[in-house]
Amino acid sequence: xxxxxxxxxxxxxxxxxxxxxxxxxxxxxxxxxxxxxxxxxxxxxxxxxxxxxxxxxxxxxxxxxxxxxxxxxxxxxxxxxxxxxxxxxxxxxxxxxxxxxxxxxxxxxxxxxxxxxxxxxxxxxxxxxxxxxxxxxxxxxxxxxxxxxxxxxxxxxxxxxxxxxxxxxxxxxxxxxxxxxxxxxxxxxxxxxxxxxxxxxxxxxxxxxxxxxxxxxxxxxxxxxxxxxxxx
Amino acid sequence: xxxxxxxxxxxxxxxxxxxxxxxxxxxxxxxxxxxxxxxxxxxxxxxxxxxxxxxxxxxxxxxxxxxxxxxxxxxxxxxxxxxxxxxxxxxxxxxxxxxxxxxxxxxxxxxxxxxxxxxxxxxxxxxxxxxxxxxxxxxxxxxxxxxxxxxxxxxxxxxxxxxxxxxxxxxxxxxxxxxxxxxxxxxxxxxxxxxxxxxxxxxxxxxxxxxxxxxxxxxxxxxxxxxxxxxxxxxxxxxxxxxxxxxxxxxxxxxxxxxxxxxxxxxxxxxxxxxxxxxxxxxxxxxxxxxxxxxxxxxxxxxxxxxxxxxxxxxxxxxxxxxxxxxxxxxxxxxxxxxxxxxxxxxxxxxxxxxxxxxxxxxxxxxxxxxxxxxxxxxxxxxxxxxxxxxxxxxxxxxxxxxxxxxxxxxxxxxxxxxxxxxxxxxxxxxxxxxxxxxxxxxxxxxxx
Ligand code: SF4
Numbered sequence: 169x170x171x172x173x174x175x176x177x178x179x180x181x182x183x184x185x186x187x188x189x190x191x192x193x194x195x196x197x198x199x200x201x202x203x204x205x206x207x208x209x210x211x212x213x214x215x216x217x218x219x220x221x222x223x224x225x226x227x228x229x230x231x232x233x234x235x236x237x238x239x240x241x242x243x244x245x246x247x248x249x250x251x252x253x254x255x256x257x258x259x260x261x262x263x264x265x266x267x268x269x270x271x272x273x274x275x276x277x278x279x280x281x282x283x284x285x286x287x288x289x290x291x292x293x294x295x296x297x298x299x300x301x302x303x304x305x306x307x308x309x310x311x312x313x314x315x316x317x318x319x320x321x322x323x324x325x326x327x328x329x330x331x332x333x334x335x336x337x338x339x340x341x342x343x344x345x346x347x348x349x350x351x352x353x354x355x356x357x358x359x360x361x362x363x364x365x366x367x368x369x370x371x372x373x374x375x376x377x378x379x380x381x382x383x384x385x386x387x388x389x390x391x392x393x394x395x396x397x398x399x400x
Numbered sequence: 401x402x403x404x405x406x407x408x409x410x411x412x413x414x415x416x417x418x419x420x421x422x423x424x425x426x427x428x429x430x431x432x433x434x435x436x437x438x439x440x441x442x443x444x445x446x447x448x449x450x451x452x453x454x455x456x457x458x459x460x461x462x463x464x465x466x467x468x469x470x471x472x473x474x475x476x477x478x479x480x481x482x483x484x485x486x487x488x489x490x491x492x493x494x495x496x497x498x499x500x501x502x503x504x505x506x507x508x509x510x511x512x513x514x515x516x517x518x519x520x521x522x523x524x525x526x527x528x529x530x531x532x533x534x535x536x537x538x539x540x541x542x543x544x545x546x547x548x549x550x551x552x553x554x555x556x557x558x559x560x561x562x563x564x565x566x567x568x569x570x571x572x573x574x575x576x577x578x579x580x581x582x583x584x585x586x587x588x589x590x591x592x593x594x595x596x597x598x599x600x601x602x603x604x605x606x607x608x609x610x611x612x613x614x615x616x617x618x619x620x621x622x623x624x625x626x627x628x629x630x631x632x633x634x635x636x637x638x639x640x641x642x643x644x645x646x647x648x649x650x651x652x653x654x655x656x657x658x659x660x661x662x663x664x665x666x667x668x669x670x671x672x673x674x675x676x677x678x679x680x681x682x683x684x685x686x687x688x689x690x691x692x693x694x695x696x697x698x699x700x701x702x703x704x705x706x707x708x709x710x711x712x713x714x715x716x717x718x719x720x721x722x723x724x725x726x727x728x729x730x731x732x733x734x735x736x737x738x739x740x741x742x743x744x745x746x747x748x749x750x751x752x753x754x755x756x757x758x759x760x761x762x763x764x765x766x767x768x769x770x771x772x773x774x775x776x777x778x779x780x781x782x783x784x785x786x787x788x789x790x791x792x793x794x795x796x797x798x799x800x801x802x803x804x805x806x807x808x809x810x811x812x813x814x815x816x817x818x819x820x821x822x823x824x825x826x827x828x829x830x831x832x833x834x835x836x837x838x839x840x841x842x843x844x845x846x847x848x849x
Pocket of ligand 1: 429430720726727760761766767770771772
C-alpha cells in the first residue's frame with residue numbers, strides 16, 4: 169500500500185514565524201505536506217526551504233514569502249507582498265491572488281505563477297527562473313532580466329524589459345511602453361513550445377500565438393565580435 | 401613664460417578635450433585621488449605625567465574585536481579590529497581572493513565577498529567570511545548564504561554613494577560570466593538599487609528575512625557610503641542592523657565613473673564622527689558596532705578611527721597595494737624554498753598609459769602585477785603564497801602599530817582609545833572630528849571643550 173505523506177499543520181496565531189521557518193529548514197521529512205493557517209500578511213513565511221515538500225499557505229502573506237525556495241512546491245491562497253519567491257532557485261511557487269512589487273526578483277531557477285496581477289518590477293534582475301502571470305504586470309517589469317522567461321497573460325505597464333540582458337518576456341495583452349534596449353521580435357517555434365509548456369504548467373488555456381516576444385536588442389552591451397557566439 | 405590658469409589648468413584642459421574627443425566619461429578604478437582631509441591631521445596625546453603609559457611589548461594590550469552582538473546567535477569574533485573589505489571576484493582573480501583569505505585567517509580576521517558571489521577558494525581559505533548581499537545579486541544563493549559567518553547588505557559604497565558599479569567586458573571570462581549568469585565579454589552594470597526593497601522600512605523587513613533564512617545565527621551588517629551619515633546610520637540601526645559599515649569617500653572601487661569617485665560623498669574623517677554621534681543619540685553605542693573603511697592605510701589610521709569611536713576598520717585598496725599593486729615588479733618563485741625573483745613590468749604600466757605609483761587602471765583587466773585581472777596569463781603573476789605572506793605581514797604591522805599607540809595612551813585594550821586622546825592639527829580636522837585644535841581647548845562649533 170502506498171504510504172500517504174503526513175500533513176503537518178502550523179497556525180501562525182499559535183506559533184512564531186521563527187519556529188515555523190526553523191521547522192521547515194531542519195525537521196521536514198521528504199514528501200511532507202505542510203499546512204500554514206492564519207498567515208495574516210506576515211513577512212518571510214516559508215523562506216529558504218530546501219526540500220521536496222508541498223506547502224499550502226491559507227491566506228495572505230507579506231513580503232518575501234517562499235524566498236530563495238529550493239525544490240518545494242508552495243501555494244499561497246491569497247495575495248502576497250513584495251518579493252514573493254525572491255531569488256528562487258528551484259521548485260514551484262504559486263500565488264492564487266495578486267502579487268505586489270518585485271515578484272520573483274533575481275530568481276535563478278524554478279517557476280513562479282501569479283494567478284492574478286503582479287505589480288511593478290515583476291521579474292526584476294531575474295537570473296534563470298520562469299514566471300507566469302495570469303493578469304497584468306506593473307511598470308518596469310523584467311528590468312535588467314538576465315535569463316529566464318516572463319509570461320504575461322494580460323497587459324504590461326510602462327518601461328517593460330528595460331535594460332534586458334538575456335531574459336525573454338512574452339506578453340499577450342497591451343504593452344504601455346518598452347524600456348530602453350527592449351524590442352519586439354517575431355515568435356519562433358521554440359518560443360511557441362516554451363509558451364505551450366509554461367502555460368500548461370501554470371494552468372492557463374491561452375493560445376501561444378497571441379503572445380508578443382520582447383527581448384534585448386543588445387545595443388547596451390559592450391559589443392565584442394570575438395564573443396558573438398555567446399549571445400545565442 | 402605665460403602663466404598657467406588655475407581654473408583651466410592642464411588637467412582641466414585635458415579633461416575637456418578628452419570629453420570632446422571621445423564623447424564618453426572616464427571610468428576608472430581605485431578611490432579619490434584629490435587632496436582630502438585624512439587621519440594624518442589628527443595626533444595622539446600619549447601619556448607622560450598626567451597619564452601612565454603601558455610598557456610596550458610587555459604589558460598586554462587586547463586587540464580582540466567582537467562584531468554583531470545585538471541580535472545574532474553567533475557574533476563574529478576577531479583577533480584584530482582590522483578586517484578585509486568586500487572586493488568582487490571578477491574585479492579580483494580567484495588567486496587573489498585565496499591569498500587574502502589565507503592571510504586573514506592567519507591573523508584572525510574576516511574577509512568579505514563582493515559583487516559576483518562567493519568562490520569556493522575564498523570560502524575554503526577564509527575562517528571568517530562575510531557574504532555581501534548587493535543590488536545586482538550576482539551569484540547570490542541560499543547555500544552560500546548559509547555558509548557565511550556574517551551577511552553584509554550593501555546599500556552604498558564610499559567611492560560611489562548613490563551609484564552602481566561596472567565590470568567592463570574585458571574582465572568577464574567564462575567563470576566570471578557563469579557566476580553572474582551573463583554572457584562572456586559584455587559590460588556588466590551593477591545596479592545601485594536593490595531589486596526587492598526600497599528605503600528603511602523595507603530594509604527592516606529584508607533584514608528580518610535574511611535572519612529567518614539563516615535561523616538568526618549570524619550578524620547582519622549594513623554597509624553605507626558616507627554622504628548623509630547622521631541620518632543613514634540612524635536608519636540602518638532602526639532597520640535592525642547588528643553592525644554598520646561606513647565607507648568614506650576615499651574608499652576604492654574596481655570601476656566606476658571618475659565624476660563619482662572625486663565628487664560624491666564625504667571623507668572618512670568627518671563621517672566616522674557623525675556615525676558615532678548617530679549611535680550615541682540613539683543610545684546604541686557599543687550595542688551596534690561600527691566598522692569604518694575608506695583610506696585606512698596604517699596602524700595610526702586604525703588607532704584614530706577607534707579613538708573616534710569605531711569598533712573596527714576594513715581595508716581594500718591597501719590590501720591590493722600589499723599584494724603588489726602599483727609596484728614596479730611582480731615576483732615569481734625562483735625554485736628553492738621562499739626564493740623569489742622580481743620581474744620588472746614598468747613597460748606594461750606605460751602600455752596602459754601610466755607609471756608604477758600612479759596606476760588606477762583596474763577597470764582594464766590588464767593589471768601588470770596580476771592583482772585585478774581575469775586574464776589567465778596575468779593572474780599567474782600573483783603567487784598565492786607570496787601574496788598571503790605579504791598581506792599577513794602588513795596586517796600584523798598595522799595591529800602592532802595600533803597596540804603600540806594604545807599602550808602609549810595608557811590603554812590595555814585598543815577599544816579603550818577615546819576621542820579625548822586626540823587633537824587636530826588643522827581647524828578643518830578639528831571641526832570635522834570634533835576634537836580640539838592642538839595646543840588649544842577649542843573645538844570649532846563648540847564653545848569650550
Ligand atoms: S597595479 Fe593593478 S591593482 Fe593596482 S591600480 Fe593598477 S591595475 Fe589596479
